[in-house]
Amino acid sequence: MNEATQTMLPTANARIYPRGALDVLSRAEVARLRDASSGGMHDLLRRCALAVLTSGSASDDPRAAQELYPDFDIQVLQQDRGVRIDLLNAPAMAFVDGEIIRGVAELLFAVVRDLAYTAIELNERDLDSGEAITDSVFGLLRNARVLQPSEPNLVVCWGGHSIGRDEYLYTKQVGYELGLRGLDICTGCGPGAMKGPMKGATIAHAKQRRRTMRYIGITEPGIIAAESPNPIVNHLVIMPDIEKRLEAFVRMGHGIIVFPGGVGTAEEILYLLGILLREENADLPFPLILTGPTAAAPYFEQIDQFLRLTLGEAATSRYEIIVGDPGKVAKRMASGVRKVKDWRIAQKDSFFFNWAMHVPLEFQKPFVPTHEAMAALDLHHGRKPHALAADLRRAFSGIVAGNVKEDGMRRIEERGPFEIHGDRDMMEALDGLLRAFVEQRRMKIAGEYRPCYRVVT
Numbered sequence: 001m002n003e004a005t006q007t008m009l010p011t012a013n014a015r016i017y018p019r020g021a022l023d024v025l026s027r028a029e030v031a032r033l034r035d036a037s038s039g040g041m042h043d044l045l046r047r048c049a050l051a052v053l054t055s056g057s058a059s060d061d062p063r064a065a066q067e068l069y070p071d072f073d074i075q076v077l078q079q080d081r082g083v084r085i086d087l088l089n090a091p092a093m094a095f096v097d098g099e100i101i102r103g104v105a106e107l108l109f110a111v112v113r114d115l116a117y118t119a120i121e122l123n124e125r126d127l128d129s130g131e132a133i134t135d136s137v138f139g140l141l142r143n144a145r146v147l148q149p150s151e152p153n154l155v156v157c158w159g160g161h162s163i164g165r166d167e168y169l170y171t172k173q174v175g176y177e178l179g180l181r182g183l184d185i186c187t188g189c190g191p192g193a194m195k196g197p198m199k200g201a202t203i204a205h206a207k208q209r210r211r212t213m214r215y216i217g218i219t220e221p222g223i224i225a226a227e228s229p230n231p232i233v234n235h236l237v238i239m240p241d242i243e244k245r246l247e248a249f250v251r252m253g254h255g256i257i258v259f260p261g262g263v264g265t266a267e268e269i270l271y272l273l274g275i276l277l278r279e280e281n282a283d284l285p286f287p288l289i290l291t292g293p294t295a296a297a298p299y300f301e302q303i304d305q306f307l308r309l310t311l312g313e314a315a316t317s318r319y320e321i322i323v324g325d326p327g328k329v330a331k332r333m334a335s336g337v338r339k340v341k342d343w344r345i346a347q348k349d350s351f352f353f354n355w356a357m358h359v360p361l362e363f364q365k366p367f368v369p370t371h372e373a374m375a376a377l378d379l380h381h382g383r384k385p386h387a388l389a390a391d392l393r394r395a396f397s398g399i400v401a402g403n404v405k406e407d408g409m410r411r412i413e414e415r416g417p418f419e420i421h422g423d424r425d426m427m428e429a430l431d432g433l434l435r436a437f438v439e440q441r442r443m444k445i446a447g448e449y450r451p452c453y454r455v456v457t
Contacts, residue, residue: 434455
């Protein structure tokens with residue numbers, strides 16, 4: 001699989017010949033893949049590859065790995081029989097006795113595959129319509145070989161990368177209960193609530209003697225450097241931006257469980273509810289459960305109050321809150337997935353991609369969180385719930401960028417915190433929610449958190 005030579009710790013050099021997704025390519029495809037790893041794409045490829053090679057890192061600073069391994073480089077080269085990947089001064093933690101860890105190598109191949117596909121295929125498409133964007137999401141997932149026409153059993157788990165020990169253990173227990181019922185797991189691929197359900201499910205799948213398990217991690221270039229893939233992920237997909245990442249979750253998943261988290265988790269909740277509240281999706285079954293240990297009850301009460309204030313009472317009919325009962329969560333989710341299956345059969349919709357769900361264009365277009373864009377968000381009462389949810393989602397997305405994305409952090413350093421404007425009661429509730437996230441250390445894993453936002457009433 002590879003020819004690796006270990007240099008002085010903590011780095012190593014390696015020559016890897018990919019198997020699977022990259023081993024059957026035409027010479028023209030290999031040439032385009034090679035070209036995609038040079039020029040403007042090279043820095044992005046290098047940063048994403050470094051995140052994979054430091055899988056399991058406890059840092060959520062996207063610059064940390066680059067500072068630790070400033071001489072790291074990756075080259076994609078053409079060979080007569082396919083592709084060769086050369087790693088120079090790579091983190092030694094990715095190797096065992098001079099050999100790259102197989103799981104790490106597979107994730108590395110996924111990075112090359114997805115970035116190359118994005119650079120080559122998506123740049124040739126017109127993505128001005130919602131249908132075209134959905135088709136591009138489908139193409140990316142199909143190219144990554146994660147769309148399987150099997151029984152519906154994929155549960156998406158959202159939650160924070162920075163959570164307490166009790167909350168983490170609870171996510172493992174929920175994952176265990178899901179695994180006992182034959183359900184596979186899809187998360188954002190990072191640590192914390194993204195790792196726990198996968199870890200719990202591995203034990204349950206082993207007990208049930210399941211041989212083919214899916215632990216799918218879906219990320220995007222701005223996030224992966226701050227949330228390196230956890231070691232359990234066996235299918236990694238890198239979407240081009242956060243909007244396509246979120247659409248991939250709701251198109252692939254048959255139900256979603258939300259654990260405690262910070263602004264990224266709030267963004268995900270608002271995204272999904274904004275879609276489910278559309279009239280076109282009123283009859284579409286899609287189980288959504290918010291859950292955590294008993295101690296997390298106040299957290300979910302605050303989330304629930306914020307959603308009622310902003311999106312109205314109708315939003316509460318699309319989710320259920322369960323605290324302190326992993327078995328009940330899994331039973332409800334399994335029952336919900338069965339309803340999804342029956343509905344898809346009746347509607348003649350596919351099991352592996354939810355074509356019937358209507359995702360409005362305002363939820364699909366990439367949002368660039370500049371200071372001007374954040375200040376222009378329309379956060380006022382009187383708007384339709386799905387329209388308000390779209391702008392609230394963008395507000396939280398901007399804060400995520402300011403917290404952990406390199407471009408967002410640079411904007412904050414240059415111009416100070418983002419300003420968010422809106423109706424007084426909504427801004428007071430938003431400020432209270434964000435302050436609670438800070439107090440509960442849901443913004444950062446380590447170090448003192450400095451807010452990247454300022455709420456203006």
